[in-house]
Amino acid sequence: xxxxxxxxxxxxxxxxxxxxxxxxxxxxxxxxxxxxxxxxxxxxxxxxxxxxxxxxxxxxxxxxxxxxxxxxxxxxxxxxxxxxxxxxxxxxxxxxxxxxxxxxxxxxxxxxxxxxxxxxxxxxxxxxxxxxxxxxxxxxxxxxxxxxxxxxxxxxxxxxxxxxxxxxxxxxxxxxxxxxxxxxxxxxxxxxxxxxxxxxxxxxxxxxxxxxxxxxxxxxxxxxxxxxxxxxxxxxxxxxx
Amino acid sequence: xxxxxxxxxxxxxxxxxxxxxxxxxxxxxxxxxxxxxxxxxxxxxxxxxxxxxxxxxxxxxxxxxxxxxxxxxxxxxxxxxxxxxxxxxxxxxxxxxxxxxxxxxxxxxxxxxxxxxxxxxxxxxxxxxxxxxxxxxxxxxxxxxxxxxxxxxxxxxxxxxxxxxxxxxxxxxxxxxxxxxxxxxxxxxxxxxxxxxxxxxxxxxxxxxxxxxxxxxxxxxxxxxxxxxxxxxxxxxxxxx
Amino acid sequence: xxxxxxxxxxxxxxxxxxxxxxxxxxxxxxxxxxxxxxxxxxxxxxxxxxxxxxxxxxxxxxxxxxxxxxxxxxxxxxxxxxxxxxxxxxxxxxxxxxxxxxxxxxxxxxxxxxxxxxxxxxxxxxxxxxxxxxxxxxxxxxxxxxxxxxxxxxxxxxxxxxxxxxxxxxxxxxxxxxxxxxxxxxxxxxxxxxxxxxxxxxxxxxxxxxxxxxxxxxxxxxxxxxxxxxxxxxxxxxxxx
Amino acid sequence: xxxxxxxxxxxxxxxxxxxxxxxxxxxxxxxxxxxxxxxxxxxxxxxxxxxxxxxxxxxxxxxxxxxxxxxxxxxxxxxxxxxxxxxxxxxxxxxxxxxxxxxxxxxxxxxxxxxxxxxxxxxxxxxxxxxxxxxxxxxxxxxxxxxxxxxxxxxxxxxxxxxxxxxxxxxxxxxxxxxxxxxxxxxxxxxxxxxxxxxxxxxxxxxxxxxxxxxxxxxxxxxxxxxxxxxxxxxxxxxxx
Numbered sequence: 001x002x003x004x005x006x007x008x009x010x011x012x013x014x015x016x017x018x019x020x021x022x023x024x025x026x027x028x029x030x031x032x033x034x035x036x037x038x039x040x041x042x043x044x045x046x047x048x049x050x051x052x053x054x055x056x057x058x059x060x061x062x063x064x065x066x067x068x069x070x071x072x073x074x075x076x077x078x079x080x081x082x083x084x085x086x087x088x089x090x091x092x093x094x095x096x097x098x099x100x101x102x103x104x105x106x107x108x109x110x111x112x113x114x115x116x117x118x119x120x121x122x123x124x125x126x127x128x129x130x131x132x133x134x135x136x137x138x139x140x141x142x143x144x145x146x147x148x149x150x151x152x153x154x155x156x157x158x159x160x161x162x163x164x165x166x167x168x169x170x171x172x173x174x175x176x177x178x179x180x181x182x183x184x185x186x187x188x189x190x191x192x193x194x195x196x197x198x199x200x201x202x203x204x205x206x207x208x209x210x211x212x213x214x215x216x217x218x219x220x221x222x223x224x225x226x227x228x229x230x231x232x233x234x235x236x237x238x239x240x241x
Numbered sequence: 242x243x244x245x246x247x248x249x250x251x252x253x254x255x256x257x258x259x260x261x262x263x264x265x266x267x268x269x270x271x272x273x274x275x276x277x278x279x280x281x282x283x284x285x286x287x288x289x290x291x292x293x294x295x296x297x298x299x300x301x302x303x304x305x306x307x308x309x310x311x312x313x314x315x316x317x318x319x320x321x322x323x324x325x326x327x328x329x330x331x332x333x334x335x336x337x338x339x340x341x342x343x344x345x346x347x348x349x350x351x352x353x354x355x356x357x358x359x360x361x362x363x364x365x366x367x368x369x370x371x372x373x374x375x376x377x378x379x380x381x382x383x384x385x386x387x388x389x390x391x392x393x394x395x396x397x398x399x400x401x402x403x404x405x406x407x408x409x410x411x412x413x414x415x416x417x418x419x420x421x422x423x424x425x426x427x428x429x430x431x432x433x434x435x436x437x438x439x440x441x442x443x444x445x446x447x448x449x450x451x452x453x454x455x456x457x458x459x460x461x462x463x464x465x466x467x468x469x470x471x472x473x474x475x476x477x478x479x480x481x482x
Numbered sequence: 483x484x485x486x487x488x489x490x491x492x493x494x495x496x497x498x499x500x501x502x503x504x505x506x507x508x509x510x511x512x513x514x515x516x517x518x519x520x521x522x523x524x525x526x527x528x529x530x531x532x533x534x535x536x537x538x539x540x541x542x543x544x545x546x547x548x549x550x551x552x553x554x555x556x557x558x559x560x561x562x563x564x565x566x567x568x569x570x571x572x573x574x575x576x577x578x579x580x581x582x583x584x585x586x587x588x589x590x591x592x593x594x595x596x597x598x599x600x601x602x603x604x605x606x607x608x609x610x611x612x613x614x615x616x617x618x619x620x621x622x623x624x625x626x627x628x629x630x631x632x633x634x635x636x637x638x639x640x641x642x643x644x645x646x647x648x649x650x651x652x653x654x655x656x657x658x659x660x661x662x663x664x665x666x667x668x669x670x671x672x673x674x675x676x677x678x679x680x681x682x683x684x685x686x687x688x689x690x691x692x693x694x695x696x697x698x699x700x701x702x703x704x705x706x707x708x709x710x711x712x713x714x715x716x717x718x719x720x721x722x723x
Numbered sequence: 724x725x726x727x728x729x730x731x732x733x734x735x736x737x738x739x740x741x742x743x744x745x746x747x748x749x750x751x752x753x754x755x756x757x758x759x760x761x762x763x764x765x766x767x768x769x770x771x772x773x774x775x776x777x778x779x780x781x782x783x784x785x786x787x788x789x790x791x792x793x794x795x796x797x798x799x800x801x802x803x804x805x806x807x808x809x810x811x812x813x814x815x816x817x818x819x820x821x822x823x824x825x826x827x828x829x830x831x832x833x834x835x836x837x838x839x840x841x842x843x844x845x846x847x848x849x850x851x852x853x854x855x856x857x858x859x860x861x862x863x864x865x866x867x868x869x870x871x872x873x874x875x876x877x878x879x880x881x882x883x884x885x886x887x888x889x890x891x892x893x894x895x896x897x898x899x900x901x902x903x904x905x906x907x908x909x910x911x912x913x914x915x916x917x918x919x920x921x922x923x924x925x926x927x928x929x930x931x932x933x934x935x936x937x938x939x940x941x942x943x944x945x946x947x948x949x950x951x952x953x954x955x956x957x958x959x960x961x962x963x964x
Contacts, residue, residue: 176961615882
């Protein structure tokens with residue numbers, strides 16, 4: 001069986017290299033995510049960070065990527081537009097993309113969805129309960145009906161997104177808020193999954209259920225086909241109408 | 242301006258005539274709902290109950306109804322199938338329908354949506370917070386970003402419905418649950434809104450925001466057109482192809 | 483790999499046993515469909531017809547069916563309601579279902595979609611061109627951008643269905659009509675595909691592209707999970723909120 | 724009743740000032756469109772063209788626009804990005820937008836939908852038949868079941884758009900093609916309608932049904948609310964959880 005090539009991208013800013021974060025993710029969240037993905041024998045996960053040449057997302061990297069995972073927070077504006085355009089073009093041509101946590105304000109997210117990605121938020125270390133709305137969705141397989149993340153950044157509705165194709169998860173926060181925390185979209189040939197859990201100062205990506213969800217989402221988002229171009233062909237009339 | 246004719250239907254079983262409920266809704270919830278709707282000058286609301294002949298939903302009643310509001314809980318199975326078929330036929334031909342609270346297991350709800358309407362529940366008088374996900378939806382106009390209902394029956398995901406056309410409201414419950422509490426659907430010419438709040442032993446229909454939501458939903462669900470039939474016409478070939 | 487168990491159901495009325503049809507489908511369309519499905523090594527297809535006991539759809543048959551294919555036309559009303567309820571219950575619990583051609587007026591189709599399934603039609607042997615709208619959909623893999631069926635019953639918009647989850651195919655008819663001929667839906671755990679091509683007096687099910695589409699749709703509709711029941715559990719409050 | 728302020732925008736390139744087009748639209752298509760819109764007493768339509776300062780779409784113009792109509796073809800790339808961003812920001816905050824014909828490749832269309840807008844095309848003066856799929860949609864009111872446009876540029880599936888909220892119209896072309904010619908979307912507070920008919924060398928905008936559709940779409944897309952900003956507020960914990 002052909003394996004799924006994943007590239008885990010992280011802005012990996014200075015704030016992620018401070019002690020509070022390093023204690024949880026010594027080599028960065030992208031390494032932790034790639035590590036648990038690589039435990040699945042159908043996945044080959046590599047990593048890339050913003051500081052790499054062309055943000056680590058050269059044409060040949062994306063051409064060889066089935067699913068791209070995107071983590072960004074403080075440095076969204078520093079991502080070069082030509083790289084963003086390259087990423088979204090690949091999604092439209094078939095590459096899957098998983099947006100994690102604060103990637104709701106990343107350039108590729110907004111460019112693909114067409115909305116602002118706005119939401120309410122606070123950092124209060126509240127308990128989050130992630131509820132499954134679609135138990136038969138491939139992304140929800142092996143995930144309990146609900147599970148808790150003891151400390152999480154609170155995100156709140158209204159969430160500035162188009163109506164999702166599927167609302168797979170909704171989160172409850174102990175401070176009184178709710179949030180559509182796992183939603184799917186499709187943009188031409190590319191599948192998109194947004195998943196909210198994952199603030200950098202909490203060990204969320206060590207949670208077994210979060211790992212299961214992200215692993216499932218990679219398999220779900222792997223391309224059915226990748227097309228070479230999305231031009232507007234001048235087509236001839238059919239010979240026999 | 243043509244007024245919107247509303248019929249508020251209630252199963253109005255014996256349990257609703259006991260003291261606990263009568264203290265809140267002396268003449269039944271249908272009367273309370275019709276009363277606040279009639280405060281809106283664009284609406285004329287009448288009522289019908291299960292004990293009426295043909296459940297109060299004779300052909301001429303439905304023919305004269307723009308939007309039907311449905312409240313049922315304990316007596317779903319007692320609703321005659323021929324009345325259910327008449328109701329759903331009118332919806333498909335253009336009549337709007339609003340399903341309240343436990344109507345998620347009513348025959349018309351399941352017949353129109355095609356799903357079981359299953360959900361988790363408990364009666365624990367928990368606080369519910371109703372969050373607006375779509376602030377620009379007509380049903381959300383004049384409704385705050387979120388509001389609390391101090392005591393409500395808890396409903397929980399997963400909710401057995403098709404992907405909604407729009408998820409307008411999601412509710413948070415103090416016991417740890419979430420629920421898609423305000424969702425829209427369309428079935429041919431008829432618009433459908435389900436709204437969760439409204440357990441009979443709590444004074445939910447006296448809440449100003451709940452009243453606003455139901456009033457808005459009536460205006461949103463009023464038919465654009467009502468068609469006479471939904472047959473399958475044998476059509477001729479176009480004269481000039 | 484676990485194989486996909488398919489049951490191909492046909493009303494198989496007297497009209498299908500007349501010469502015009504028998505010349506094309508000597509043993510009935512269900513046999514032809516099962517035969518081409520069985521050429522795919524991941525599928526095991528059996529058949530059932532209306533004349534069998536319980537229409538050939540006993541509980542144990544459905545319990546062992548991953549995907550049910552439904553062909554009916556003249557005898558929709560003769561299908562017993564208890565069998566229809568059993569079929570739709572299995573769909574909601576995870577069984578996939580493929581509705582072919584005139585099954586748009588079958589009881590299970592209307593019960594699952596909640597709409598009338600109405601459309602315009604004529605029998606004029608017109609050429610149909612089936613266009614692919616979603617080239618990356620699993621059901622469209624290996625199917626050309628468009629292909630012709632030389633003679634087909636003409637179906638025409640408006641088609642009385644809810645907005646599909648995905649519009650995979652749209653058909654053009656030489657007499658001037660269009661029709662959403664390949665559409666997907668989901669009802670709780672069950673996936674639904676409707677495909678229009680396949681009038682009994684034309685050899686449509688011998689067309690290689692039609693065979694490819696139906697084979698693909700079986701794989702797409704195979705259940706992710708099958709659940710035992712869709713009741714409404716009385717749930718306890720979470721121990722630690 | 725508050726009137727709906729419409730701005731009809733046209734790239735109005737040199738090609739539109741040549742005889743073939745001027746014979747049909749002496750002062751440009753934008754003037755023709757504004758003229759028929761202004762016949763409706765609920766609408767006040769003004770115009771703007773690319774050659775105006777800031778393309779005629781200064782902040783104060785958009786702030787005063789309820790619905791923007793966009794016609795562009797040859798000069799998509801010449802539209803300044805800061806104007807595009809201003810337009811799409813207004814849509815997200817509530818302004819409606821109607822994209823006509825070749826605007827499927829305009830910058831605002833692609834930025835709002837997130838897809839390429841690709842399609843097949845040929846200029847062969849074929850007959851188009853526009854079929855109504857959703858007879859009860861507000862945009863379809865007063866429009867016949869189907870109508871012909873005698874000569875139109877042919878557009879063909881696959882059309883590179885997300886699954887529409889509603890597919891209101893599908894077109895049949897005499898050369899054998901089909902196209903989803905009238906589709907709706909929503910992006911946060913703003914409603915979007917794309918309508919295909921309207922090649923500049925054919926008198927399509929003089930067709931009564933086309934005029935009806937565009938007029939209806941303006942009323943449908945008029946904002947329910949316009950919000951001031953779509954930021955991400957840092958929200959406090961609720962006082963009483």
